[in-house]
Amino acid sequence: MSRKKNTILRHRFSQKNKDVFTKINTSIEFDKFLFNEDIEGSIAHAEMLAQQKIVTIAEKNKIISGLKKILIEIQKEKFIFKPELEDIHMNIENRLQELIGDVAGKLHTARSRNDQVVTDLKLWLRKDIDQIVSELKYLKKTIIRLAEKNIEVIMPGFTHLQTAQPISAGHYFMAYYEMFVRDVERFKETKSRLNKNPLGACAMAGTSFKINRFTTSKRLLFDAPTNNSIDSVSDRDFVIDYLYASSVCAMHLSRIAEEIVLWSSNLINFCKINDDMMSSSSIMPQKKNPDAAELVRAKAALLTSNLSSMLNIMKALPLSYSKDLQEDKRLIIDTSDNIHISIEVITEILKGMKLNKEKLLESASDGYSNATELADWLVKDMNYSFRKAHQITAKIVNYAEENHKKLENLSLKDFKQFDKNITDKIFPKLNIKNVVFSKTSYGGTSPLEVIKAIKKAKKEIE
Ligand code: ARG
Numbered sequence: 388m389s390r391k392k393n394t395i396l397r398h399r400f401s402q403k404n405k406d407v408f409t410k411i412n413t414s415i416e417f418d419k420f421l422f423n424e425d426i427e428g429s430i431a432h433a434e435m436l437a438q439q440k441i442v443t444i445a446e447k448n449k450i451i452s453g454l455k456k457i458l459i460e461i462q463k464e465k466f467i468f469k470p471e472l473e474d475i476h477m478n479i480e481n482r483l484q485e486l487i488g489d490v491a492g493k494l495h496t497a498r499s500r501n502d503q504v505v506t507d508l509k510l511w512l513r514k515d516i517d518q519i520v521s522e523l524k525y526l527k528k529t530i531i532r533l534a535e536k537n538i539e540v541i542m543p544g545f546t547h548l549q550t551a552q553p554i555s556a557g558h559y560f561m562a563y564y565e566m567f568v569r570d571v572e573r574f575k576e577t578k579s580r581l582n583k584n585p586l587g588a589c590a591m592a593g594t595s596f597k598i599n600r601f602t603t604s605k606r607l608l609f610d611a612p613t614n615n616s617i618d619s620v621s622d623r624d625f626v627i628d629y630l631y632a633s634s635v636c637a638m639h640l641s642r643i644a645e646e647i648v649l650w651s652s653n654l655i656n657f658c659k660i661n662d663d664m665m666s667s668s669s670i671m672p673q674k675k676n677p678d679a680a681e682l683v684r685a686k687a688a689l690l691t692s693n694l695s696s697m698l699n700i701m702k703a704l705p706l707s708y709s710k711d712l713q714e715d716k717r718l719i720i721d722t723s724d725n726i727h728i729s730i731e732v733i734t735e736i737l738k739g740m741k742l743n744k745e746k747l748l749e750s751a752s753d754g755y756s757n758a759t760e761l762a763d764w765l766v767k768d769m770n771y772s773f774r775k776a777h778q779i780t781a782k783i784v785n786y787a788e789e790n791h792k793k794l795e796n797l798s799l800k801d802f803k804q805f806d807k808n809i810t811d812k813i814f815p816k817l818n819i820k821n822v823v824f825s826k827t828s829y830g831g832t833s834p835l836e837v838i839k840a841i842k843k844a845k846k847e848i849e
Pocket of ligand 1: 414
């Protein structure tokens with residue numbers, strides 16, 4: 388790394404920085420992604436300075452045209468980022484100086500990098516959240532389509548990963564839909580809470596210049612200026628909110644990913660994943676592996692760690708700004724990259740997922756998944772207490788298991804050994820399909836309920 392002097396900020400120093408200092412202090416590699424927002428914020432600031440007569444119109448015009456040139460240079464990848472200039476803010480300011488001369492120095496009047504970086508981050512996160520929300524919308528639509536296709540497909544529902552009760556596969560997928568509804572809400576709340584403008588808080592105390600923070604707020608589409616200059620530069624709650632919303636979303640994606648891995652295993656064989664989302668083995672020619680789903684599962688761990696890192700960076704930080712805060716960018720960009728790709732991967736896998744309906748139905752009728760139905764019937768038709776019905780049913784299940792039979796294949800005589808009041812009315816109740824159709828309580832698994840849920844979801848998504 389070169390030992391070039393940072394000419395803008397080093398006039399108080401007699402020595403050049405050691406390379407190792409530059410190495411730890413620079414953030415350009417992980418904050419240059421803020422270039423758009425840095426320029427957007429600077430233009431708004433320059434406009435305000437001119438409006439408040441802190442700079443002249445001519446100076447403002449010169450500054451803004453210089454900033455626009457820099458934007459094009461960065462977009463065309465002609466801009467040279469210099470680590471010794473620390474961060475995106477100083478890199479842009481330095482280039483502005485090269486392009487328009489000393490008037491560039493006026494841009495930083497009544498501003499500090501401390502309020503500048505928070506402003507940039509908030510602007511960037513707003514856009515990133517919009518992007519995540521639109522990707523989640525597409526995922527939600529994909530799930531609805533998959534659910535709709537499989538409303539009448541019967542599968543086993545599990546608790547403790549033991550067969551519990553038969554359910555509609557459509558109902559099952561709609562459970563994931565609900566999670567992503569909450570995720571969208573969390574992201575939207577994060578966006579609306581962060582939308583206060585920190586620009587003008589300056590280093591931490593505000594300024595004696597007659598700035599107008601309402602003008603920059605309006606120009607940058609913030610709801611209002613932040614209330615307290617100290618809090619403005621030291622607050623990273625919005626980063627934690629974003630990392631949290633992303634972690635929860637990644638956790639949901641990881642749960643689906645886990646099911647995809649299990650379901651597509653030849654041991655379980657509940658579904659097939661399209662070849663275009665599988666990879667092979669370097670040694671075993673027969674293999675088709677769900678690598679993408681496995682990576683989504685792992686990425687949830689990375690995102691949780693990012694959230695934990697940010698909370699730990701913040702937890703003992705004295706007010707107001709400290710350089711520790713610079714490390715937030717690494718966490719944000721890593722989380723952003725990983726949440727986008729995780730959403731996209733799960734969407735793609737679900738789009739191509741084919742359910743093995745025969746296997747699902749077969750598994751649904753294994754494991755005495757209709758036993759609860761027998762107990763419920765004893766309550767409804769015999770007026771037994773549920774506890775009594777539970778005990779009789781447990782004994783019948785034991786008997787059936789010993790005789791290697793399903794409940795529906797026992798004879799009436801078999802049933803009567805356990806309770807003489809049982810009649811042949813029980814048999815249709817035990818039919819697996821009927822069991823599923825009987826769960827008509829609001830939010831239950833009956834296909835009729837699932838159709839309603841899907842209809843509601845479609846309406847919500849528009
Ligand atoms: N790169 C820094 C950050 O991301 C900019 C903030 C101000 N730096 C400073 N020395 N006060 O936090």
